[in-house]
Amino acid sequence: MNRKPIIAGNWKMNLSISDGVALASTIRDRCSRYRDVDVVLSPQAMMIWPIVKRLEGSPIQVAAQNCHWAEKGAFTGELAPAQIKDAGCAYTIIGHSERRQLFGETDAAVGKKARTLHDQGVIPIICIGETLEQREAAQTINVVSQQLVTAISDLNDDEVATSVIAYEPVWAIGTGRTATPAQAQEVHRNIREIIVRHHGDAIAQRVRIQYGGSVKPNNVRDLMSEHDIDGALVGGASLTADSFVQIVAHREDID
């Protein structure tokens, strides 16, 4: 199965609006020729709209970093999937480890968010991953399995196939400590097998599974050469055009 690679930049709570729009412009100009990879930018919510406008006509898509699961209502400070869709986002990151650890996001909440996003035609990028303690206790596969199964429990086959899964070992996020390609591949293979068990092989082969956690220009090629690694969710290295473009262009000579 030939899955189209997907490289997403998670800017987290960084950059001013003008710096974010300028970065998006530079990435658009330098990435638009790489048509064999899907490129996604995930800016902080207040710059989504100007960045969507700036990217109009380019193949680069925009993702929100979080959402609520309700359609609308009295949820001060939250973003509804319908509003995210209205602002022009094609994707939304859910279940990021920072949201799980710092804001109490549960597996059940991630599942509800995935459901509402699909209702709106927005693709969830579902983040899963184990902590260092869990890895050292040989709990990695149990943990990611529980997170994944709950996240996709309310989705039909086609919704599962179009969802993006991001495997992000918590110990590798922002630490400079990447999982080796073999370590990552082992978890990615297990993730796909879990999807096979629940939705069959044909669906599982369509699901794109990103790796995230200290992805840099110098390690992306080896990670992406693994069979079940279909993309990257990039934090720190997505904040400068040079490093992000090198990651997008990892299969080509750098321009």
Ligand code: PGA
């Ligand atoms: P990092 O972040 O690339 O800075 O490790 C990845 C992420 O949190 O998605």
